[in-house]
Amino acid sequence: MILPRRFTEVIVAMTILTVVSGTALATEPRSLRPDIRTHTLDNGLKIYTLEDHSAPLVAYQVWFKVGSSHEKEGEGDRHGITGLSHFFEHMMFRGTKAYPQFFENVYALGGQLNAWTWLDSTCYWEVAPSRHLDKLITMEADRLANMDMSFLSLEPEREVVKSERLLRTDNSPDGLMSEVLGAVAFQKHPYKWPTVGWMRDLNAITLKEASDYHRYHYTPDNAYIVIVGDFETQKAVDLVRQHYGKLPKAGHKAQKLPAEPPQTAERRAFIFKDVETRKFKFGYHVPANKSRDFAVLEVIDQILNGGKSSRLKQRLVYGPEPIVSGISSNLMPIRDPFLYLWSVSMLPGKEVADAIGIIDEEMLRLSKEPVSLNELSTAVERLRADTVRQMLTTQQRADMMGFGVRTADDPFIYFDRMGEVATITPADIQRVAAATLLTTNRTQVRAVSPxxxxxxxxxxxxxxxxxxxxxxxxxxxxxxxxxxxxxxxxxxxxxxRIAITHLETRATQAMGDHKDQPDIQEAIQKYLDTSEKGLVTRKRLLAEQETAVAELKKNxxxxxxxxxxxxxxxxxxxxxxxxxxxxxxxxxxxxxxxxxxxxxxxxxxxxxxxxxxxxxxxxxxxxxxxxxxxxxxxxxxxxxxxxxxxxxxxxxxxxxxxxxxxxxxxxxxxxxxxxxx
Structure with missing residues (x-):
């Protein structure tokens, strides 16, 4: 994966690689380590700061050490809570009493904002003129402390998340293949379920389950803040302490996730979905991001798929007899061992088996034949150049620091890796390829059109x-x-039908919880009666769908x-x-x-x-x-x-x-x- 970006001056540190001793690559770049400062509040909240006064902008990020891997699947007839971390990504944007229009409030500052949820983490970020840093800190601290957790805030976001799942997974061959790939590749580790969650859980998660999850995971001692840009460190830390310092810690303990057992045979799966051209995805189990072997794999990725001259691009896409229209690969910065992911789309009339055969040849070749020093030099230089080009904004420097902390407990890891890749040898390439790029270590998913x-x-x-x-x-x-x-x-x-039953149950519970608050009961009833996702509309649409299906059965x-x-x-x-x-x-x-x-x-x-x-x-x-x-x-x-x-x-x-x-x-x-x- 191309790493997050750093500041423009780093370009001058790039040097031409030279051959030394016939085996390794040597370079003596200026140190790329920026002046990152670390601060810890009494409640456990950590703050990572990096000043850069080249432009009057600031990137402000709040990271929570919770993602889909901290959820649970259901067992038997009992639903799980998969997708709940993603719920809160949406919930946090519903605003608070102080800032009911969170997006508009940030836009009014001339800022940008968004959030994302992943396997190990959830991140909320803003980029704005640096003179508004105080306001960003105030707003983020307020929504952490005062997010509205109620029936009327949870139910609309539940339907948004479900729609997102339908669009990006259930009705998307690529999305469904990715989901299946993770579910087949992982047997024990919670990386096996998708960040968006299983539909059964999305329909069934209760308000209490959501509240308990939020109370435990969204706390200062399970979070950290990254600030990059035009600000004074001590003033920024004082502002964070002022707004976050009184929030109580939860005594949060790091969750120990089950280790994934070694894979000893190739796993295969397929989806049955309309696709215009044949396509497939596959992944190899690889070490975690903090491992040096992960850096070796990044160089391997450049050799295999880094540009038009790379081995697989030449043989599959740009060679004299192309058979695929596109091939992509991805090494993601994940905390635990994950997958080296690939996605391939075939040209019309070409066979997946032929592409797999060529891929297998090149994977084996990497483990059997030392790469030339010239090819290794090109791969390392391309990797470093690509990395530098993606280090040019405050936002992506903050990304680099944040991912480093979450995946390796080290905000410097990506900066240090720029030098580390120059020490990789042909023997390293062979060793790591032989250990990871094996058919027995691979999971493959293909799309089959009816x-x-x-x-x-x-x-x-x-x-x-x-x-x-x-x-x-x-x-x-x-x-x-x-x-x-x-x-x-x-x-x-x-x-x-099941989802409607769950909604009725939750609505009854909410009415009981607010029996002495007629205004809230009235608002709940209005949602049920008039909302597009309320009971009245959904029951009517369900009846129409049942009629249509009955007609299909008859025909x-x-x-x-x-x-x-x-x-x-x-x-x-x-x-x-x-x-x-x-x-x-x-x-x-x-x-x-x-x-x-x-x-x-x-x-x-x-x-x-x-x-x-x-x-x-x-x-x-x-x-x-x-x-x-x-x-x-x-x-x-x-x-x-x-x-x-x-x-x-x-x-x-x-x-x-x-x-x-x-x-x-x-x-x-x-x-x-x-x-x-």
Whole structure:
């Protein structure tokens, strides 16, 4: 990952790297360590300051040492509290009695502001003219102490967070792949659930759970402040002490998270989602940010994917035979060991397996062959130059300090790393690559478009001229895909029905909590009756959705009845000529499952190419229904047909092989379980 930015003067410290002793790189840059000061209040709040008077601006950041890894998943029928840290990112912007319009209040100062939530931390930040630092400190301290925690503040933000999840994850192939990748790669560590949270928890978290979580985690002794820019340190510290010093500490204890056991075999998963081009993501378990090996990996990342001349960009994107339209990689500054993440989008007609093959070759090459000193020098210089270019603003210097504290307990780590990377040797590259860039240490998630099933069914028909049997097969696959869509819509309705029940329960509790406050009860009732996310509107919309789904079920039932009639009217001679087409069609249309394996072995003996083509459809059906035993049988029975001379048959064989390869691994976790949570 390109690190946060530092001040402009650092550019003059960049030097040309030279070869020393034939192994390492040497440079003698001016020290990049800035004059960061550390201060601690009596209540445990730490303050990190860095003066820079080159411009009349100040960056003010409040970091809380809490993120999604401090939440809990549910067990059995009990919901968890995943997503709660992200809730508070939204809640804090609802303002207080003193500053009810927090955004507008900062904008009025000529400032900018935002916040983010991540695995280990939550950060609220402003950048404004430095003469307003006092006001920024006052406002931030006020919203920490006086944030409104009530039914009427929590419920609207709950719906905003849910909408964000729907937009960026459930309805986004890239977002869903990323979520699945984390859920599959991590077995024990809480990095396995997403920062936005599981939908089941978002629907169910109670006001008490939110209040308890906030009371424990959002305290001075679990926070630190970073100030960078045009200010006087002692005055700034005095201001922070004035506004934060009276806030009580909670006696917060650092949470010990469970260690992730070593991964010993590659893990695979797929999602079943409409995508225009084939794409996949993968990640390798890597050391934590504070490890020196993480710095080695940053250099490795430059060698593999740092620019147009990098190894994978040359072989996959810019070479004479490109096969991908884009490839990106990311090493994130995380406190505990995380993942070296990659994302790849294929060019039309190109196979994911071919890209993976090239990637594996380059990963192995790094561990087996020493990189040249020239290539290492280029990678290190590019890394340092990119880092310097991203160190030019007060905000990003504050980011650098904040991430250093949170991930390594060291505000200087990124500044020091600029020199550290120059000490990395070819042997370091080989050692770290051999330890981390292994297929056994990798988790891979691919996106499979439903349209590929229809394409394969059509190709099989064209390859064998199955006539009515082929038409029957294609219509069966279309019925199957419509059934999949119907199940997804039904799941969404079930989720909303449960969400409404939870809302009714919370509203009843809130009314009871305010039984002696009729004005608040009236406001709660107004929200329930008139809000877009209140009970009245949601129940009406739910009824409309139920009616629409009932109509879809009715139409699908009629289509299936028509399919049954077409099946019953199929010419017996044609059915006997294409028994496997008919059997696969029945499976997709009606889930009729009679002795598919015997039919497969019979077809493989008489028409091995046709059996191999059919295996793609069977593999998809069994994978989508989470039937690993049948998948294993199918892999055992799969024929080795070689190359067909017939172009139509060869096309169908290629489609089948590609589909099977892309649908390896878990689907149950990838969608049916993940989206139900």
């Amino acid at each position: 349209a590929r099933l229809t394409e394969l069914a059509t190709a099989w028909d064209q390859a064998r001229n199955a006539n009515a049997a082929g038409v029957l097969l294609q219509s069966a696959v279309k019925l199957f895909l419509k059934q999949q869509e119907l199940q997804e819509k039904t799941l969404q309705i079930d989720q909303e 699908l039932s009629a289509e299936r009845a028509q399919w049954d009639n077409d099946f019953a009217g199929l010419d017996p001679d044609l059915a006997a000529q294409f028994p496997f087409h008919v059997a696969v069609a029945r499976l997709f249309a009606t889930s009729h499952n009679t002795e598919w394996d015997k039919l497969y072995k019979s077809a493989a003996g008489s028409d091995p190419a046709s059996a191999e083509i059919a295996s793609g459809l069977l593999f998809a059906y069994f994978a989508l229904h989470n039937r690993p035993n049948d998948v294993a049988k199918l892999i055992k029975y799969t024929s080795k047909t070689g190359t067909e001379t017939d172009a139509a048959a060869q096309k169908a064989l290629t489609l089948a092989s590609s589909l099977k390869d892309d649908m390896q691994g878990s689907f149950g976790l990838a969608q049916s379980e993940v989206t139900k949570k």
